[in-house]
Amino acid sequence: KAGVTQTPRYLIKTRGQQVTLSCSPISGHRSVSWYQQTPGQGLQFLFEYFSETQRNKGNFPGRFSGRQFSNSRSEMNVSTLELGDSALYLCASSPGGSTSTDTQYFGPGTRLTVL
Amino acid sequence: AQKITQTQPGMFVQEKEAVTLDCTYDTSDPSYGLFWYKQPSSGEMIFLIYQGSYDQQNATEGRYSLNFQKARKSANLVISASQLGDSAMYFCAMRPIVLGGSYIPTFGRGTSLIVHP
Numbered sequence: 001k002a003g004v005t006q007t008p009r010y011l012i013k014t015r016g017q018q019v020t021l022s023c024s025p026i027s028g029h030r031s032v033s034w035y036q037q038t039p040g041q042g043l044q045f046l047f048e049y050f051s052e053t054q055r056n057k058g059n060f061p062g063r064f065s066g067r068q069f070s071n072s073r074s075e076m077n078v079s080t081l082e083l084g085d086s087a088l089y090l091c092a093s094s095p096g097g098s099t100s101t102d103t104q105y106f107g108p109g110t111r112l113t114v115l
Numbered sequence: 116a117q118k119i120t121q122t123q124p125g126m127f128v129q130e131k132e133a134v135t136l137d138c139t140y141d142t143s144d145p146s147y148g149l150f151w152y153k154q155p156s157s158g159e160m161i162f163l164i165y166q167g168s169y170d171q172q173n174a175t176e177g178r179y180s181l182n183f184q185k186a187r188k189s190a191n192l193v194i195s196a197s198q199l200g201d202s203a204m205y206f207c208a209m210r211p212i213v214l215g216g217s218y219i220p221t222f223g224r225g226t227s228l229i230v231h232p
Contacts, residue, residue: 033220042222042223042224042225043206043208043222043225044222045219045220045221056218056219058219088158090158090160092160103150103162103165104150104162104220105162106152106159106160106161106162107159108157108158108159109158109159111158
């Protein structure tokens, strides 16, 4: 089975721009979660989508948004980029389901640099 | 609120020796799951092992075992027979177990493990 894929792998943007990151989950997985990883804050949960609906949300401003398509692929959008948004953005997929015991499998990440 | 504490920012171990990476947690949720992930320099987080708070036995996966002490709220990862390829960052994580799937996962700050030949 193919793993989680994320595109692009590297991205450079300037302040004020917006960016869209893409994540394709493992085949059959219906849950996709997004994380931001920075040296200062560590790994922080952004949000989770399940069956095209946002099921959980972390404590991030509204500039961070996402969506999930019917094939479970997900996109994350960050508008009005700030220098502090420079980070590794990780996507994780899991089968989903009625409880939160699913094991999440992570993609290789998108390294975003904001200049 | 949940909290994960990994007190060892860096650990060194000789190849073929065992190493224990510490993880303590704090939560008011009655049921929860504990996870360990490995993150090599390439950046991808690799799932290693899972322990449910209701599990009576400690989890094991090959060379990885989880030393779960519920009363002490600790979930230490034990790697037996370390290999050079084990050099990486290791993260402990926790999620409450909630029907309906609503949860916010929490990660520790990580421990950097270096395996010497």
